[in-house]
Amino acid sequence: MNTGRVHSWDLSTGVDGPGTRFALFLSGCPLRCLYCANPDTWYMRDGQELTVDAVMAEIEKYRTFIAAAGGGVTITGGEPLLQPLFTAEVFRRCKELGLHTALDTSGFLGSRATDELLADTSLVLLDIKAFDIAAYRSLTGAGLAPTLTFANRLSRLGVPVRIRYVLVPGRTDDEAAIDGLAAFIAGLGNVECVDVLPFHKLGAAKYEALDIPFPLRDTPTPSPDLMDRVRGQFRDHGVHAF
Numbered sequence: 001m002n003t004g005r006v007h008s009w010d011l012s013t014g015v016d017g018p019g020t021r022f023a024l025f026l027s028g029c030p031l032r033c034l035y036c037a038n039p040d041t042w043y044m045r046d047g048q049e050l051t052v053d054a055v056m057a058e059i060e061k062y063r064t065f066i067a068a069a070g071g072g073v074t075i076t077g078g079e080p081l082l083q084p085l086f087t088a089e090v091f092r093r094c095k096e097l098g099l100h101t102a103l104d105t106s107g108f109l110g111s112r113a114t115d116e117l118l119a120d121t122s123l124v125l126l127d128i129k130a131f132d133i134a135a136y137r138s139l140t141g142a143g144l145a146p147t148l149t150f151a152n153r154l155s156r157l158g159v160p161v162r163i164r165y166v167l168v169p170g171r172t173d174d175e176a177a178i179d180g181l182a183a184f185i186a187g188l189g190n191v192e193c194v195d196v197l198p199f200h201k202l203g204a205a206k207y208e209a210l211d212i213p214f215p216l217r218d219t220p221t222p223s224p225d226l227m228d229r230v231r232g233q234f235r236d237h238g239v240h241a242f
Contacts, residue, residue: 004086005047007040007078009058011066017102017123017162019071022062024055024090029079031106031140033129034215035168037203041078052089063097072100072122081109088117095120108142110150118159123192126151127164130172131181139171148184155188162192167222167230168199178230182237193240196231198222 007025016023025038027047040046059073066072073094080087080103091101103113104125118124128147130136136144154161163185167173185191198221207214222230234241 005044016074020069021074023074026077028082074102076104084112091120107147107150124161132177163194182234186237
């Protein structure tokens with residue numbers, strides 16, 4: 001029986017895809033992003049082992065409501081593609097129910113997503129953490145190339161994508177790198193928009209509870225002017241940015 005390690009689930013509006021979403025948070029992530037707001041999802045061992053049937057029973061409770069609200073089911077984490085078989089089965093079952101599905105991923109493990117999984121994915125929320133190779137590795141501890149490869153594959157398959165870009169002053173605000181990313185996105189053809197998200201410290205309490213240091217504790221949040229500049233750079237390349 002197909003099981004997965006699940007951290008939690010919640011209902012959300014506006015941040016995990018269109019409409020009201022049933023957001024399923026899976027445990028385990030290969031990245032260690034310096035601004036991660038959910039360090040409690042890093043390890044699969046910390047999740048609860050659940051069957052697909054158990055998850056679908058929870059989704060079924062909210063099915064009518066989320067469908068009426070123009071929403072659906074989002075699998076996030078952690079990193080859903082660390083558990084690709086479980087993610088694929090939940091999405092397949094959701095599509096059978098006529099529910100919109102969204103995959104929230106860094107794309108680092110994009111090669112684990114089968115074409116069948118992506119065929120059952122209505123929308124990919126793709127986090128591109130940085131566009132400069134050195135900055136990406138410094139920020140995440142991993143390489144950028146797998147994410148860009150996955151983005152190109154999604155373009156070829158015609159899977160709708162929304163890009164998420166977290167703006168961290170001094171780390172992801174380089175003008176040349178953002179122009180490069182904007183040009184890359186403009187060339188894909190399947191990107192609906194870019195959500196430029198301001199770095200925040202809302203997860204700091206989780207680090208304290210886990211007794212681990214929050215690496216960006218002294219990093220400021222971006223100013224409104226910086227947010228406007230970066231959104232403007234994307235728009236200058238013909239990319240919708242919010």
